[in-house]
Amino acid sequence: xISVDVMPAATTSGTPQVLLAHHLKQLKLPAVLREYDKVxxxxxxxxxDHPRYLLxxxxxxxxxxxxxxxx
Numbered sequence: 001x002i003s004v005d006v007m008p009a010a011t012t013s014g015t016p017q018v019l020l021a022h023h024l025k026q027l028k029l030p031a032v033l034r035e036y037d038k039v040x041x042x043x044x045x046x047x048x049d050h051p052r053y054l055l056x057x058x059x060x061x062x063x064x065x066x067x068x069x070x071x
Contacts, residue, residue, distance in 0.1 A: 020033075020036070021033060030064065031057075031061040031063070031064035031065075032057050032058075032060070032061050035057060035060050036057055039053060039056050040053065043056065
């Protein structure tokens with residue numbers, strides 16, 4: 001786990017949603033940006049752990065990229 005004292009200053013200031021949106025745009029992860037909140041709520045409701053939550057998000061990103069490639 002990363003302690004707060006070694007995290008970049010931008011990570012510790014501002015609202016998390018704004019920073020997360022900015023970082024996901026910079027990383028070009030549009031499906032993660034679009035779906036992370038909905039998937040988080042579903043995973044919380046279903047008792048899904050963090051690794052599976054991340055797996056679901058990354059799978060959605062991959063599916064979205066494959067769809068865009070075909071288009």
